[in-house]
Amino acid sequence: MSVSPFRQGARAGFLVFLPVSVGLLPWALVTGMAMIGVGFTPLQAMGMNLIVFAGTAQLGTLPLIVAGAPMWLIVLTALALNLRFVIFSAAIAPGFRGIGAPLRWFSGHLLTDGVFACTLEKMLKVEDARWRLGYFLAPSLWCWLLWQTFTLIGVLAAGSIPKDWSLEFMATVALLVLLVPMARQRPMLVAAIASGATAVLLRGMPLRLGLIVAIGVGIIAGFGAERVQGKEEAA
Amino acid sequence: MSAEATLWLTFIAIGLASTLPRASFIVLGGRVRLPPVLQRALRYAPAAALAAIVVPDILLVGGDVAPLNPKIAAAIAAIAAAALSRNPWLPFIAGMAVLAGYRLLPG
Incomplete structure (x- = not known):
């Protein structure tokens, strides 16, 4: 069988x-x-x-x-x-x-x-x-x-x-728990800090548009940090 | 359109925004490839989106930055628990316990 x-x-x-x-x-x-x-x-x-x-x-x-x-x-x-x-x-x-x-x-x-x-x-x-x-x-x-x-x-x-x-607040904790292992990589941490700071600064934007701007800023910052880190490692 | 109908439409829209990225390449198979540069840039989207949601949640009280609010201590406790322990329950217990502790404090 x-x-x-x-x-x-x-x-x-x-x-x-x-x-x-x-x-x-x-x-x-x-x-x-x-x-x-x-x-x-x-x-x-x-x-x-x-x-x-x-x-x-x-x-x-x-x-x-x-x-x-x-x-x-x-x-x-x-x-x-x-x-x-x-x-x-x-x-x-x-x-x-x-x-x-x-x-x-x-x-x-x-x-x-x-x-x-x-x-x-x-x-x-x-x-x-x-x-x-x-x-x-x-x-x-x-x-x-x-x-x-x-x-x-x-x-x-x-x-x-x-x-x-x-x-x-449990939702906030849950999202933080996801973020912690990501933030162990330097460029990822840079992306998170840049995005979080931007979101706070732009909190007054209508319709929560600041959120999308912040995500964009975070992606660019992370990608930039990766480039800088790559150059340092190559040097 | 009623608020109820809008809410259910929103669920469907979020559902599509969740299933389409997952199904994308599984359904397309080997026919399409993501450019490597785009793939690397996209790696930062989740961390950026999480931080953009979570940081204002923690720092702001009623729309203003409140540097000494209880949520900050609760968040630090949750982050420490997540970083130091592999127990999946601990960050929730730590975060909520700190928040509850503040509420019980006199004054």
Whole structure:
């Protein structure tokens, strides 16, 4: 009796991601609580969670939605927060050779940082397309299920937490936690400082336009710092 | 358009802005390549976007810079926890505990 390659891949992918997936739980809880914290109903919160399925984009756009920022600005901010996935997507794309377009779209929608990091190596190495599909989909679907479940728990728990606990600050902490490992690289830190300072200085700009200017300034500053660092290392 | 409808449209727009970057190259396959210079510049977008959201959140109170507000101490505690520990819960506990501590202080 032989197990299908898809199921073999699925088992391997699930096992490699399982220990990492625990790190998702506080995030999901916090995202659920933060969405209620800004005033969403549980239905709106879970609707956003099912439609968007991207913690950073959800947490990052909450203050803009609440402030009544225009849609294009919210979308640009979400795009900036998701740009890392263009790079991830390009890196893992060869792992989807021999897999049809609908499943590629589905896989793309499910792509997350954790699954990407865990599965990249074998996605590029293994020949059998069915094995690769299982290896990617099993941890991705597990991640999706954990995310939806624990966000829902956060949404339901938020109702019984007193208002003056400033739950919305959990979103700020969550975004800070993402920023910390990035800031260990010097140019990344320069990008963050330049962007953060610009955002504070331009806080008076209408429609929160300062945010987009700040992101642009940060990218330029980071790229510039990388050039300077590269020259120093070359010298 | 009602506020409710606008909100759901916003969710769909953010959803597209999340799925399209992820699906991009997975769907296109080997047919398109990102220019290396652009790829390197784009690496800074997430850090820049995160900082542009988080820094004003922490420094501003009611639209003004408040250099001694409790959120700064809470943020420092959360950053320290994230930098020094691999426990995914600790930054949230540290940050919220500091914030709660300020609230309990007399005066």
